Amino acid sequence: MKTPNPSPKSSSPGATAAFDSEALLRGSGLRVTRAAQTVLELLEHGSQPLTHEEVAAAYTAATGEPPDRVTLYRVLDRLVEAGLCDRRVAADRVNRFARHVDTASGNTFECDQCHKVLALPSDPELPKVMGRLGKALRKQGIDTRHTALTLHGTCGDCSR
The missing domain is CATH 1.10.10.10 (Winged helix-like DNA-binding domain superfamily/Winged helix DNA-binding domain)
Structure with missing residues (x-):
């Protein structure tokens, strides 16, 4: 790098x-x-x-x-x-x-090659999915303080 x-x-x-x-x-x-x-x-x-x-x-x-x-x-x-x-x-x-990276949701994408971090676009379904995951974790005795999603992959600059 x-x-x-x-x-x-x-x-x-x-x-x-x-x-x-x-x-x-x-x-x-x-x-x-x-x-x-x-x-x-x-x-x-x-x-x-x-x-x-x-x-x-x-x-x-x-x-x-x-x-x-x-x-x-x-x-x-x-x-x-x-x-x-x-x-x-x-x-x-x-x-x-x-x-x-200030995002409304805290959800980000991180490039595995250059490590650039970008805010994920908002998706109306994502809070529901994250809520279901939090609920499933609580049933296992796990109390989450903060929930955020980070996707990993290759950004457009690195894939060229």
Whole structure:
């Protein structure tokens, strides 16, 4: 997989970028640091979820200096805890990070090749199916807190 080379957009007053990492971090109760802003901006502008190593490489490319690896782990953990990004563990058991995919249903599609995550289109039958599954699980003594569906396959870009 190629390491993306996005350049974070500045959040200075003169910037015209619609993405405001500083406001998102403050609004989530997180400290605004250069590392947190840079990582959040890299994830926002990345075309696919990134591993820790890929975030480190993109960070270095964007800022000209490598991040402290422990700081990077902590920043990614805090962004996940705050709901600003998602951590997904793929079949290869590698953590990948991406900006949070906000869907009304929480249902997503994940490409097994590039690990891009997309919101599934709404389907009026899906809540009924998920409800039946939850009911069947409760009969087995399993109490679900959250139910979401993730479909895996190959996206249109990777299938070409």
